[in-house]
Amino acid sequence: MLELKHISQEFGGLRALDEVNLIVNEGQIYGLIGPNGAGKTTLFNIITGIYQPTEGGVYFQGQKIDGNPPHQVARMGIGRTFQNIRLFAKLSVLDNVRVGSHAVTQAGLFGSILGLPVVRREEKQILHKSQTLLEMVGLQDKRWEYAENLSYGEQRRLEIARALALQPTLLLLDEPAAGMNATEKQELMSLIYYIQKEMKLTILLVEHDMNLVMSICERIAVLDYGRKIADGSPEQIKNDERVIQSYLGAPA
Amino acid sequence: MFLEQLLNGITLGSTYALIALGYTMVYGIIQLINFAHGEVYMIGAFVGLFLVAMGANIFLALLGAMLFCMLLGMTIERVAYRPLRGKSSRLSALISAIGVSIFLSTLMALLAQTNTRSYPEVISNRTFNLGSLELSVLQISILAVAAILMIGLQLMIQHTRLGKAMRASSQDLDASYLMGINVNRIISATFAIGSALAAAGGVMVGVYYHAVWPYMGMMAGLKAFAAAILGGIGSIPGAMVGGITLGVLEIMGVAYISPSYKDAIAFGILIIVLLIRPQGLFGKKIVKKV
Numbered sequence: 001m002l003e004l005k006h007i008s009q010e011f012g013g014l015r016a017l018d019e020v021n022l023i024v025n026e027g028q029i030y031g032l033i034g035p036n037g038a039g040k041t042t043l044f045n046i047i048t049g050i051y052q053p054t055e056g057g058v059y060f061q062g063q064k065i066d067g068n069p070p071h072q073v074a075r076m077g078i079g080r081t082f083q084n085i086r087l088f089a090k091l092s093v094l095d096n097v098r099v100g101s102h103a104v105t106q107a108g109l110f111g112s113i114l115g116l117p118v119v120r121r122e123e124k125q126i127l128h129k130s131q132t133l134l135e136m137v138g139l140q141d142k143r144w145e146y147a148e149n150l151s152y153g154e155q156r157r158l159e160i161a162r163a164l165a166l167q168p169t170l171l172l173l174d175e176p177a178a179g180m181n182a183t184e185k186q187e188l189m190s191l192i193y194y195i196q197k198e199m200k201l202t203i204l205l206v207e208h209d210m211n212l213v214m215s216i217c218e219r220i221a222v223l224d225y226g227r228k229i230a231d232g233s234p235e236q237i238k239n240d241e242r243v244i245q246s247y248l249g250a251p252a
Numbered sequence: 253m254f255l256e257q258l259l260n261g262i263t264l265g266s267t268y269a270l271i272a273l274g275y276t277m278v279y280g281i282i283q284l285i286n287f288a289h290g291e292v293y294m295i296g297a298f299v300g301l302f303l304v305a306m307g308a309n310i311f312l313a314l315l316g317a318m319l320f321c322m323l324l325g326m327t328i329e330r331v332a333y334r335p336l337r338g339k340s341s342r343l344s345a346l347i348s349a350i351g352v353s354i355f356l357s358t359l360m361a362l363l364a365q366t367n368t369r370s371y372p373e374v375i376s377n378r379t380f381n382l383g384s385l386e387l388s389v390l391q392i393s394i395l396a397v398a399a400i401l402m403i404g405l406q407l408m409i410q411h412t413r414l415g416k417a418m419r420a421s422s423q424d425l426d427a428s429y430l431m432g433i434n435v436n437r438i439i440s441a442t443f444a445i446g447s448a449l450a451a452a453g454g455v456m457v458g459v460y461y462h463a464v465w466p467y468m469g470m471m472a473g474l475k476a477f478a479a480a481i482l483g484g485i486g487s488i489p490g491a492m493v494g495g496i497t498l499g500v501l502e503i504m505g506v507a508y509i510s511p512s513y514k515d516a517i518a519f520g521i522l523i524i525v526l527l528i529r530p531q532g533l534f535g536k537k538i539v540k541k542v
Contacts, residue, residue, distance in 0.1 A: 069429070070429035071429050071432050071435065074429070086424050087424075090419070091419060095419075098416065099417060099420045099431055103433055163431075
């Protein structure tokens, strides 16, 4: 589904990623962990086309996608959320989701000004779809609020709904549980499970909460100083010497 | 007398507002002060004049000028700003904008000479009385066109997907990219719309004040820019209100103080407002979290 081959990324003299290989199979929930500054978000930025990798290639469904501008990568079916929430604060909750939908529909921008019947029909479908997504993440009641007025946990869920509006086949979640309390985390886990099953998604997520990662990911890769130091099942990762040394810490 | 001056002020102000919208929309999305915008307005006035001279109806001429400037605006963005975007500092784009501004005004001076031209009487200057207020058909037409354009713009921004994509892009350009929005196309559309509005302003001023010349964009551009700042740069309702406020203040200054202080009064009030409300009338005060 997604394959990274020998990805390296340099910023000035700094090698942020060094020869990273990664294979994510269809339908997997794949975890990416590692200390701060290990290059996890950089990897996301490479996958979504924000950065062009210095070396190596990104393959999505067998197709080389690095070099494409971000909006095209998004339209190919890669949705993402952000570590620091990047919602459209002054747009309503509903419009945040609708903006995502618009990218994957047919009618052009100028058709929308003319209000062609095709556009109106499409607009109806988008409204319906967006409301379904909001219901799924439990924000249907708040659809007319400005995004900035939502609570932190709600904003994170809205980001997921917005990313899903692109009808992605691959969803990248950058620290989806950051700043959430225990209950919210629990809800988030069921949500991730649910959307993965319901929408037949492949999910790649960066997360620091080991409980969450270990319980929902089928496979985990560990980055440290830009290198991949391990990958495998949660069990294997928990018992990997190098991972314990550099990230997990010895069991108390 | 006062009401008449107020009406004159609103008429003048609505043309400032039309130009100011282009500044504020472009700034809202790419934080660029498009200094070539005044020249787009000037060229709009010339294109309208040309079409009228060819025998076109004034409203057709208005549409023609708007269409021409749409393409002009998109071309300017494509040629002078896009190649610099993301690759060099924002200052380079600003310098590029000043370059385009000088280029366009001198080009027009070469093509059309520097003498002042005027539109023939295309809309009747007949006046009628409404109570004690004396109105001219011309004034009413200008106000009506300006109102239609501004209401249309507002509806477009609020309700169409282009408008939503524009609002999204002005809030977070990178996130917009990642939501599949072709940001370059949105920027292009923003230039097109802003330029069309400026062209409309140019034609209206040409018809109303009979003063079309290659360097008319300079002062009008500055004033409209001031109006955009006054309203709060980046805010669309702000540009509308800012433009009309500036127009009214200017006319009142001329009427009650002295015509020779016309520009000084307008800019002086701008300075005072900004001292009291640095973010402009409609700008939001951003408190940076530390």
